[in-house]
Amino acid sequence: MGSWNSVQLEVLYNVLGWVAFVAWSISFYPQVILNFRRKSVVGLNFDFVLMNLTKHSSYLIYNASLFFSSTVQRQYREKFGFNEMIPVAANDVAFSMHAVLLTAFTLFQIAIYDRGHQKVSKACIGIVSVAWLSAAVCVFVAIHRHSWFWLVSCFNTIQVVMTVIKYIPQAILNFRRKSTIGFSIGNILLDFFGGVTNYGQMVVQSVDQNSWVNFYGNIGKTMISLVSIFFDILFMVQHYVLYRPKKTEDHSDPNVVSKEPLLETSDHPHSDSV
Structure with missing residues (x-):
């Protein structure tokens, strides 16, 4: 069983983990609040939200299985070494549960x-x-082979793929509208901070264990932070540099989009399929 070599690093690891949890968890609320104030979801890409729900659901299955299942933990250590620590913390499970609930609520909005x-x-x-469908196939294969860590790794792969592609529709929608109105930048800023803090947590564990298995043993956690940080920077550039709002626009008014619609009209079919 892996254990910490430094109490100070263990404390720092836990602090960074829960800071990331708070930042990532709070990041869902600016969009929910914006939708509520405007009574509109114009400007928020629906593909982004649906793929986000798939991503977080897959990640919850992976985190909960690796954190709670002794069988999955044993198969993980058989692959990466019995002295290695499990790369999923309590804050990872808590975040995933919260993310699924808030993303589902956004779909309800x-x-x-x-x-x-x-x-x-x-x-x-x-x-x-x-x-x-791929997940279902993996379940049948895993039942036959009793490869439970391989199965949860399949869900991890799904969430990595969803993370890579989920941001693209929103980025395209912002580009076509030449605006980020309706898409909360608060969500992006908090997501960026959570991603950076998450990487800090992983580095602390690697330094303590003098091993980088923490990164490639949980490639999903590594990739989602990297990809999220990249797209967060892209969205910040879109919001603050490329598509800065006009000074004449009143952003305190939650109905600004409905008064000045920025989406293409029905004469331009591309707006319906972004």
Whole structure:
């Protein structure tokens, strides 16, 4: 069983982990609050939200299984070494549970609030369907082989793939609208801070253990932070540099988008499939 060599590093690890948890968890609320104030989800890409739900659901299965299941933990150590620490902390499980609930609630807001001409694209439906079909196939294979760590690793792979592609529709929508109105920058700033803090937590564990297995043994956690940080920077550039709001726009008014619609009209079919 792996154990900490330094009490100070263990404390720092836990502090960084829960700081990341708080930042990532709070990051869901600015968008939820913005949707509520505007009674509109125009500007928020629905593909982003649906793929985000698939991503967080897969990540919850991975985190909870590796954190609670002794069988999965044993198979992990058989692969990476019996002295290695499990690379999933309590804050990872707590974050995943919270993320699934808040993302599902955002989908509920999409169902009840003004959507304009936006809708979920067929490409997104296809991607999500393939993801869950692949997961089902992996379950049947794992049951036959009793490869439970391999199974949860499949869910980890799904969440990595979803993380890589989920931001793209929102980035494209911002580009086509030449605006980020309707998409909360508060979400992005907190997500960026959580990603950086998460990397700090992983580095602390690696330094204490004098091993980098923490990174490649949990490639999903490594990749989601890297990809998230990249897209967070892109969204910040879009919001603060490329598509800065006009000084004449009143951003205190939650109905600013409905008064000055920025989406393409129905004459331009691309707006419906972003």
